[in-house]
Amino acid sequence: MSNEATTTIDGTGEADLHGRPAVAMRRRGACPALATPMPTGDGLLVRLRPAGGALRLPQFAALARSAAAHGNGILEITARGNLQIRGLRAETVGQLAADIDAAGITVPDGPGIEISPLHGIDPQERSDPAVMEMALRRTLHDLIASQRLAPKLSIVVDGGGAFGLSALSADIRIVAQSPADWLVAINGDGETAMPVAVGPMEAAVSAVGNILSLLAALGQGSRTRDIDPARLRAYFPAVDNIRCISSRAASIPLSGLHRLADSKTVLGVRPEFGQMRASDLIALLDLAEAHSATAIRLAPGRGFFFLGLQADRVPAMQIASAKYGFSAQPGETSEHIAACAGAGACGSAFYETRTLARRITAAAPALFDGSLTLHLSGCAKGCAHARPALTLTGTATGYDLILDGLAADQPDERIAGGRIDFAIERLARSIEDKRGAGESAAACLTRLGAIGVSKALRQE
Numbered sequence: 001m002s003n004e005a006t007t008t009i010d011g012t013g014e015a016d017l018h019g020r021p022a023v024a025m026r027r028r029g030a031c032p033a034l035a036t037p038m039p040t041g042d043g044l045l046v047r048l049r050p051a052g053g054a055l056r057l058p059q060f061a062a063l064a065r066s067a068a069a070h071g072n073g074i075l076e077i078t079a080r081g082n083l084q085i086r087g088l089r090a091e092t093v094g095q096l097a098a099d100i101d102a103a104g105i106t107v108p109d110g111p112g113i114e115i116s117p118l119h120g121i122d123p124q125e126r127s128d129p130a131v132m133e134m135a136l137r138r139t140l141h142d143l144i145a146s147q148r149l150a151p152k153l154s155i156v157v158d159g160g161g162a163f164g165l166s167a168l169s170a171d172i173r174i175v176a177q178s179p180a181d182w183l184v185a186i187n188g189d190g191e192t193a194m195p196v197a198v199g200p201m202e203a204a205v206s207a208v209g210n211i212l213s214l215l216a217a218l219g220q221g222s223r224t225r226d227i228d229p230a231r232l233r234a235y236f237p238a239v240d241n242i243r244c245i246s247s248r249a250a251s252i253p254l255s256g257l258h259r260l261a262d263s264k265t266v267l268g269v270r271p272e273f274g275q276m277r278a279s280d281l282i283a284l285l286d287l288a289e290a291h292s293a294t295a296i297r298l299a300p301g302r303g304f305f306f307l308g309l310q311a312d313r314v315p316a317m318q319i320a321s322a323k324y325g326f327s328a329q330p331g332e333t334s335e336h337i338a339a340c341a342g343a344g345a346c347g348s349a350f351y352e353t354r355t356l357a358r359r360i361t362a363a364a365p366a367l368f369d370g371s372l373t374l375h376l377s378g379c380a381k382g383c384a385h386a387r388p389a390l391t392l393t394g395t396a397t398g399y400d401l402i403l404d405g406l407a408a409d410q411p412d413e414r415i416a417g418g419r420i421d422f423a424i425e426r427l428a429r430s431i432e433d434k435r436g437a438g439e440s441a442a443a444c445l446t447r448l449g450a451i452g453v454s455k456a457l458r459q460e
Contacts, residue, residue, distance in 0.1 A: 339354050363424055
């Protein structure tokens with residue numbers, strides 16, 4: 001959609017929606033790892049990724065108890081499947097780290113390496129990405145741990161299974177092409193990343209080492225998009241002649257029951273908008289263990305999979321999940337909303353994103369037919385969603401509405417704070433009235449465009 005019309009809806013006349021001056025946005029780029037927690041609106045934030053994205057149930061429960069003891073008891077799972085613990089204080093971060101060690105949880109140094117969540121048990125995998133991750137860490141340990149690499153450097157290893165990682169953008173992508181061969185690509189997702197090498201595991205690891213060496217030489221903060229094409233070709237002279245098998249997109253939803261090989265089942269669950277209270281998580285883990293679950297795997301999309309559940313125990317787990325604030329059924333509306341922590345949890349946010357999300361799902365069901373993602377961003381940083389979407393960005397005077405873009409993009413509408421509920425209801429009503437037979441909400445918005453949406457928002 002174009003940004004052909006940028007207008008403002010007059011509303012309450014508030015000079016400042018929240019009665020406070022606009023806060024300076026915190027620069028993105030720092031990764032709030034265990035060693036370098038990030039200050040936020042509710043204390044310090046720590047982000048961590050256990051080795052392989054895997055935890056045994058007692059480990060996950062121990063982590064939740066530690067989050068309650070040393071933080072504010074709120075844990076989050078990010079869009080990339082990483083864990084966040086909120087509300088820590090300077091004096092409690094070390095205590096959290098000690099609890100993590102005592103639970104036997106390994107958190108590797110350096111940039112996180114994200115691997116397919118069902119690694120090793122997915123019958124559709126071309127090769128096990130966990131084996132590749134171990135080879136990378138073993139062979140390239142010093143490079144991966146280098147302080148000269150960007151804190152948010154991202155490495156993805158996709159085994160090519162049923163729940164693939166093609167939607168995740170990364171600096172370095174390593175994708176299984178066959179049981180023996182791996183593709184190495186840079187700067188993009190499964191469709192846009194540029195292939196630079198293909199071959200057996202040893203060759204792929206060597207290629208990744210070359211890329212990391214280039215980045216380290218460029219200096220801290222450099223990403224693969226910063227590598228000069230001429231230097232890249234000096235390392236990879238065959239870069240223009242690589243033929244590869246495309247990375248398979250995620251073909252199964254996260255939430256719900258999934259049957260794998262050998263009669264194995266996994267249950268995917270998602271905390272509402274990726275956020276959960278420690279007490280609810282502990283209760284769910286205790287019940288899961290009683291129903292024979294043994295472990296979890298963190299997954300992109302703000303959720304995780306339970307492993308080891310017997311199929312006949314799954315219905316009871318799905319009912320219990322809802323009781324504790326988790327979705328374990330596919331097709332929930334919240335799957336199509338990306339909401340950041342919001343005001344109260346983040347010092348940069350201008351509104352309570354999750355509160356608004358619940359109001360919108362009740363007032364505008366026509367938006368949620370599965371064809372679009374609604375991104376609720378408390379500020380222009382857009383932490384919750386890095387792809388174009390129907391976006392509401394918080395500002396000092398209200399909201400910027402972007403029909404198909406990022407949180408920092410030029411808005412198609414500016415909506416005063418007191419008018420947001422009316423605006424969303426009118427937008428949903430317009431879609432219901434103007435949508436053609438078989439037309440999705442996303443297609444209708446595209447057809448209406450900025451001018452059509454502007455007219456719809458002003459109709460009484």
